[in-house]
Amino acid sequence: MFDAQPAPLHDHTLLTPGPTPIHPRAMQALARGMLGHMDPEVFALNGEIQADLREMYGTAPETFTALLAGTGSLGMEAGFSNLVESGDEVLVCANGSFGQRMAEMAERYGARVRLVTAPLGEAIRVEDVAARLDGKVKMVAVVHGETSTGVLNPVPAIAELVRGSGALFTVDSVTTAGMEPFRMQEWGVDYTYTGSQKCLSAPPGVAPIAVSDRAFARFAARRTPPPLWYADLGGLRDYWVNRSYHHTVPVNLHFAFHAALRAALDEGLGARQARVKQVGQAVVDTLAPLGFTPYVKRPEDRLPTVLALRLPEGFDDAGVRAALRRREISVTGGLGPTAGVIWRLGLMGESARPAPYLRLMAALEDLLGEKHLAARFEEHLEGVTA
Template identity: 40%
Template sequence: MDRSAPQITSFHPPRRVLMGPGPSDVPARVLQAMALPTVGHLDPAFSGMMEELKTLLRWAFQTKNELTFPVSAPGSVGMETCFVNLVEPGDTVIVCVNGVFGGRQAENVRRCGGTPVIVEDEWGAPVDPDKVRKAFQAHPQARILAFVHAETSTGALSDAATLAQIAREHDALTIMDCVTSLGGVPVLLDEWGIDAAYSGSQKCLSSTPGLSPVSFGERAVAKLKARKHPVQSWFQDLNLVLGYWSGAGKRTYHHTAPVNPLYGLHESLVMLAEEGLEASWARHRAMHEMLRDSLATMGIEFVVRPDARLPQLNAVRIPAGVDDAAVRAALLSDYGLEIGAGLGALAGKVWRIGVMGYGARVENIRLCTAALRDVLGRQG
C-alpha cells in the first residue's frame, strides 16, 4: 500500500458562539488549561489534582459520596457505567421516558439483560410522579428507578426529590441523568437521596466534551458488591475503576486517564467554585428570563410549561412557514452562532437554545436575539 502521506494540514476551527444543547461556550481559562504540559497519569502531581477534582465534584453534586469521579469518556459512557454496574440480568427497572435520553436509559437496561418498565410522558412534559407510583404498584419486584433530571432533547426539568422519594418507599435505587442540570439548576444528591448519578463536562460546567462526572452512594455500592454476575464491561467495572481513582499513594493502574481534558474540567470546576453554586443557578435563571422575554417579542413559543422549564436549555417551536435548516445555517454563517436542532420526535419542530455555563451571559443573549430577529426577518 502507498506509504506517501495524505496532503492534510493543521486544522483551524472557526470561532463560534455555542448556544446549542452542548458543547457550550468554553472560556479561555479552560482552553488554556487544556494546553498545559501533559504529565504522567500516575505522577504524584497528577494524583493530587485528581483528589482536588473529586472534592470539587462532590461539592458540585452536593454529596459526600466517596465514589465520585469523572469517567474518562463522554456522558453516554457515564450513563452506561451506572447501568452495567447496577443492573443484573433479570432485574426489572422502571425507566421514565419523556425524551431521547430516557429512551437511551431503557436501551441500556435491555443491553444489561434487564427488563425496563417504561413510564411514558409526552416530550416536553416533566416525568409524572403518579405514573411512577403506579408503575411500582404494578411491578413490585422493581428495585431500580431511572430518570432524566433535565431532558436535553426537550428542555423539561423533572422533580428529582419526589421521584427519589417514591423509589425509597419501594426500596428501589435511583439512577439520575443530570448531564444538563449539573451547575445550571440545583442538583442535590444527598438531600434528595439519589443513589447513582452521571453528568457531562460540556454543558453547564463549560468544559470541553469527553468526560462524565459520576457519583455512587452507599446503597449503590452495596448492590454492586452483592452482584451475582460479573459486570459485562471491563472498562466500566467499578470494582476495577475504584482502585484507579482511590486516594493518592494507593492508586493502581487501570487505564490511562485523559490528562489534559481533566486539567480543563478541574479549571471549569474552580471557576464554578469561585462563582458559587447558588450564584451560578441564579445567573442561569436570569439569562433564561432575558432570553424568554426577547423571544416573546418575536412571538416564539416554548415547548415546556413555565414551571418545568430548564433555564439552560430552551426548546422553542419553530414558527410556521420558517425553514428550520436555512435559519440555523444562516445563524452559523452570518453570526458564527450555533443553536440546536430538534431531536427524535421533535426534529424539525423545535430549536434548542442553550444558555449553559459560560454561555449564560448577557452578550450571548443579545447576540442570539439580534441574530434570530435578523434571520427570521429575511424569511418573512
C-alpha cells in the same frame, strides 16, 4: 451580583444544548505539559476533583466520585453495566430521547424494563411512577433535565417515592449538575453522572460520576463481574482511591475539568442558577413578539438550561439556522418528532451569558428584517452584568 469576567467572544458562538464554550480557565489548563496518569501530581489533582464533585453534587462526605474517560453517555452506560444484572426489574422514566436511551441500555444489560412515559414536552407524573413501583424493582432511572425537549422532571418527588422501596435511584444530571440545584444525599440518589462539556464548560471527554455506598453494596453483591470492563466500579475505585493502575486516563482533560469546576464553585452555584434564569427569561421576552413560544406549557416543568421554543408559524427553521451557521452562530433544532417544530437553545456554563445571545439577536434582526431585537434584549437584561 454575577461573576464579572465573561468568557471572551470567539469567532464561533455556540448556543447549542452541548457542547458549550470552553471556560477561559479550562482553556489555559489545557495548554500545560503532559504528565503521566500515575504521577503524584495527577493523583493530587484527582483528589481535588473528587472533593469538588462532592460539593457540586451535594453528596455525603465520603461518597465515591470520579471521572470516566468518555462522554455523558458512558456515564449512563456505566450505571447500568455495574448496577444491573440480567433479569433485574428496572423502572425507567422516559419522556424524550435520553430517557429512551436509558431504557435501551438497561435492556442491553439484561434488565426487564418497566417504562413510565409522558408526552413530549411534559414532565413525568409522580403518580405514574408510584403505580409501577413495587418491591420487585431493583432500580429506578430518570433524566433530570430531558435535553431533547427542554423538560425538567420532578426528581425530588420521585426520589421520595423510591426511598424505602429497596430500589436504587439513578439520575441523569447531564443538563442540571453545576447549574441547577442537585442534592444527592438529601434526595437519596444512588448514582448520577453528567458530561464535562455541559454546565461546566470544559472540553468533552470526561464524565463525572457519583456513587452512593448503597450502590457500591449492590455492586459488591453481583453474581457475575460487570460486562463493561472499562468502567468497572471496582477498577475505577482502585485507581481513584487506591492509586493503582486501571487504564490510562486523559490527564490534560482532568486538568481542564478541574479548572472549569473550580471556576463554577468560585462563582457560586446559586449565582449560576440566577444568571441562567435571567438570561433565559430575557431571550423568551425578546423573541415572543416574533411568535416564539415556550414548548413546555407548565412553567414549573421548563428546564432552565435548555430553552425549548416552539417556532412561529411558517418559520424557515433549516434555512435560518443555516444562515446563522454561515455567520458562525450555532443553534440547535428539534430531535425526531420535534424537528422543524422547536429550537433548543443552550443556557449552560459560558453560553448562559448576555454576550452570545446579543450576537444572536443582532443576526436575527438582519436575517428576519426585525428591528430592535438586540436593543429589546438589552432592555430585558437590565441589571445583569455577567
